[in-house]
Amino acid sequence: MINSIDNKTLRGANLTNANLTGADLREANLEDANLTNVNLRDANLSEANLYNACLYNADLTNVNLRDANLSYANLYDADLRDANLSKANLYDADLRDANLSKANLVGANLSNADLREANLEDACLRDANLSYANLKGADLYNVNLYNADLTGANLTNACLYNANLREANLEDANLTNANLRDADLTGANLTNTILEGSTRL
Numbered sequence: 001m002i003n004s005i006d007n008k009t010l011r012g013a014n015l016t017n018a019n020l021t022g023a024d025l026r027e028a029n030l031e032d033a034n035l036t037n038v039n040l041r042d043a044n045l046s047e048a049n050l051y052n053a054c055l056y057n058a059d060l061t062n063v064n065l066r067d068a069n070l071s072y073a074n075l076y077d078a079d080l081r082d083a084n085l086s087k088a089n090l091y092d093a094d095l096r097d098a099n100l101s102k103a104n105l106v107g108a109n110l111s112n113a114d115l116r117e118a119n120l121e122d123a124c125l126r127d128a129n130l131s132y133a134n135l136k137g138a139d140l141y142n143v144n145l146y147n148a149d150l151t152g153a154n155l156t157n158a159c160l161y162n163a164n165l166r167e168a169n170l171e172d173a174n175l176t177n178a179n180l181r182d183a184d185l186t187g188a189n190l191t192n193t194i195l196e197g198s199t200r201l
Contacts, residue, residue, distance in 0.1 A: 046084075071109075111149075 010025075012032045023043040031051045040060045047067040054074045062082045071091040075098050080092045092112040101121040111131045115138050124144045131151040138158045147167045155175045163183045171191040180200040 010028055010030045010033055013030070015038055016034055016036045017038065018035070019039045020043055021039050021041050023040065025043060025045045025048055026196045028045065028048045028076055028121050030053050031049050033050070033053045033182070035058055036056045037058065038055070039058050040063050041061045042063065043060075044064045045068055046064050048065070048068045050065075050068060052072045052191045053070070055074050055078050056074055058075070058078045060075075060078055060080045060083055062078070064084045065088050066084050066086050068088045070085075070093050073090070073093045075093055075095045076098045079097070080098055080100045080103050083100070085103055085105045085108050087107040088105070088112045089109045090111050090113050093110070093114070095113055095115045095118050096195045097111075097117050098115070099119045100123050101119050103120070103123045105125045105128050106124055106201070107127045108125070109129045109132050110125075111129045113133045115132070115133055115135045117137045118135070119139045120143050120144065121139055121141045123140075125148050126144050126146045128145070128148045130145075130153050131149050132153060133150070134154045135158050136154050137154045138155070140155075140158055140160045142161050142162045142167050143160070144164045145168050146164050148165075150173050151169055152172045153170075153174070155173060155178050157177050158175070159179045160175075160183050163180070163181050165183055165185045165188050167183075167187045169189045170193045171189050172193070174194045175198045176194055177197040178195075178199070180198050185201065
């Protein structure tokens, strides 16, 4: 376990397979760092700079990434269960197959992010920006998307069973074959939304 690290030395660092459980990396500069397979469970990375960092298959369970910059980061197959990503910047991030169940993404920027086949069960994305995000085949069971911006998002084959989409902006979104059973769309903007083959019982 590493409790604190000199964050001045971490830009572009190779930390592959490192055990950083519980590490204090607040405001750390990890731009372009290689964090493949790293264990950051319970770590504090609030306000950290992870621009273009590689976190492939990383264990980020219960990590604090509040206000962190993860734009263009590679989080493919990462474990982000119970993570705090409130107001984090995940613009154009790769989150394919990532596990974000029960994650806090309130006010997060996920515009243009790739979330194909991601697990977002019970996650909170209230006020989040998911404009033009790719959520094809994502599991959004019981997710909270209240007032979220899903303009132009791809939700083809996504599971939105019991999702809270109240006041959400779904203009130009593609929900072809999406499962909307028991979803709450009260006040949602469905202008030009594609709902072909979607299920809502």
